[in-house]
Each structure stands twice: as C-alpha cells, then as structure tokens.
Amino acid sequence: MADRVPLDFDPPVRQIRALLLGVDDRDLTAPTPCPGWPVAALLDHLMGLAHAFTLAARKRSGLDGPPPEPSADHLSRHWRSRLPVLLAELSMAWKDPAAWTGTAQAGGVTLPATAMGAVAMTELVMHGWDLARATGQDYAADPRALEQLIEFLGQGPAEGTPGLFGPQVPVGPEEDLLAQALGLAGRDPAWRPPRRRPARTARPILPARD
Template structure:
C-alpha cells in the first residue's frame, strides 16, 4: 500500500459536489440497502471513526450502531463538508500512512485505512452520483488506487457484507468502472437504476 494522501482532497470535493446535487434524500442509490439518506448517514457515522484512526486518537460513538444513528438532519451538507475536511487533514501527513492504527476494536495497517477513506469517497461518491443520474469525476490515479484496494480486500469485504459479488467488467473498461466492478457495483448504471 502507498501514501495516497494527494488523491483524497479532489475525491472528497467530488463526493461533496455529487452529494449536495442529489434531488431527494429518499432516492435509491447503487449501494445495496441504502437510499441517499441512509448512505449519507453511513458517511456521517463512520467519518469520525476514520478520522480518529488517522489521528491515532480514541473514538467512541454516542450511538453504538450505524442503524441507530439519525445524522442526516438540517445542515447535513455543512456537517459532511466539515467531516470530509477533517478526514483529508487526518490523512495528509505522510506518517498517517505508516505503521498501524486502531479502527474500532481492530488494529489495521494505516495505509489500508487511508485507502478505505479514498474508497469511501470514490465508491460512495459514485453511488450518490448514480442516485441523481449524474456522473462522478475521478482521476485515473484515484480509480487505480481504489481498484487495487478493492481487489486486495475484496474477499474479506465480501465476507463482511461490505462489497457485493464481483461484477465482471471488461479489461478495456475505464479504471473507475473496473474499481466499481471489483467492489460489487455495476458500472452500467441503467441496469440497476430506474
């Protein structure tokens, strides 16, 4: 795993752009089991956990389970923007990508957690763009990093229900489409949406 800190800022900005453009919090997303409200709640719930890991600080959520949190209230765009800024800042220093960090009760390589943050921005950014029928702008470097991470962690992520089954995407497809397929998303969005 490498330091992908330079990729986080643009990916976070794109996530915020598509999140605030979604026309309805009740719209379906491409992320199984989540409407827009649920996916935003997911991002708002796990953001502080990931930030604390990057800062190597302890964190205890006020609500034990994501399903019990109701974080999408008035002002959620401001909260999401603040949280993504904090996440980017937490993983900006090179040392944030070295050694191990604690995420909840798990001890993980810091670079894996940093790549999880990038994956959250890119994959869930695509999910939210899909919800409004728009497209996600993603650099090839970010897509390649997400593809590598999704491939490396795929078996474990699928066993935990984080990813769906691999969607076969042609080798000639874009890096983003291949990353989406590796994470269980169908990049031919019309097959899922509408």
C-alpha cells in the first residue's frame, strides 16, 4: 500500500526503532544537535510527535495549541516499550491514502494533508539523525524520501520556520542527500557531541621501599 501514497514511513520508523536498541540509560543526559535538548528530551519529543502526527493522519484533533516543550522530566518511564508502538502506529496511519487528502491538524496548526505528511517525515528523518549522532550510532536515510524532503524543505524560507526548522545551514552541492536535507532543515551535518573525558583512576599508593 505504501506505493499508493506520497511517502513511505516504514524506513525511518524502522531506523529509529533500531536506534532505540542502542540507547543506554547513560545516554539520556547526553547532548543532541537540538540546542538545550538532552537525549531524554529528544525521546520525549519523539513520543509526542508520533502521537500527534498519527492523529493528524486519522483526521482527529489533538492539542488545540502548540505542544509542550520537550523535557527529560516528562519522559515516560516506559519509553522503551511505548515509543516503538507509537512509531508503528504512525507509520500505519500514513499508509491510508485518505490521510493524504484534504487538510490535517497537529499542534494547533492546520495544513494541507500532503504538507503535514512531509512535515511528519522530516521530523522523523531529522530526529532519527539527531538520536544517532547523540548516541554514536550509524544512520542511513531512504534516498527516495530524502529527495522529496529536499524538494519540500527547499521551498521554505532561508531564515527557517519558527517552531519547526532553524535557519538553513549552507551545504555544498557535492554533499550527499542526507547532508543537503539536514542543512535545509537547519542542522549542521558536521555536528558531533562533545568528547567525554574518561574518568581518572586514582593511582594506588605503593608502600615505601626500605
């Protein structure tokens, strides 16, 4: 059924679900490419957006206004089991051709359904990359989706869209599709987390020799 709709959500959902398996509890406080968001806040955001965009695909209203700011304090204790389910529901909801017709509402914003679907896909791809970079994992996005996202993001203002995308980051034309999409969405493809200094081990005190 995926070939009957503009975008297939299965690849980015599978990618994120695989990345979740590599997230250690110690990673939850690590910084991400999203300023001010540790990994735990990013996971909280992923849970919220998965639910919101699922409702949007089903033509059901969610929050009347903008969603709450993602927070590590709000992250569900059951995120390891709950988030994969929410992502699977999101993917399934956008397989329905009816999801792409008319308008859709999410976070207090109403858009043409095709635009809302593109925003949902962009969120998944970008935040999948955020999670991979923050936790030191590999990331590969579906080239077909990237081509469509580049076209979609390229129509936006260079100064970014408040609440969605930051100011565009210049990326050379020789860069791959993922880097181009990241730059258009306001991310620096070269971002890396700060290096963590290994904890120093105290030297044992040796007994004095006679």
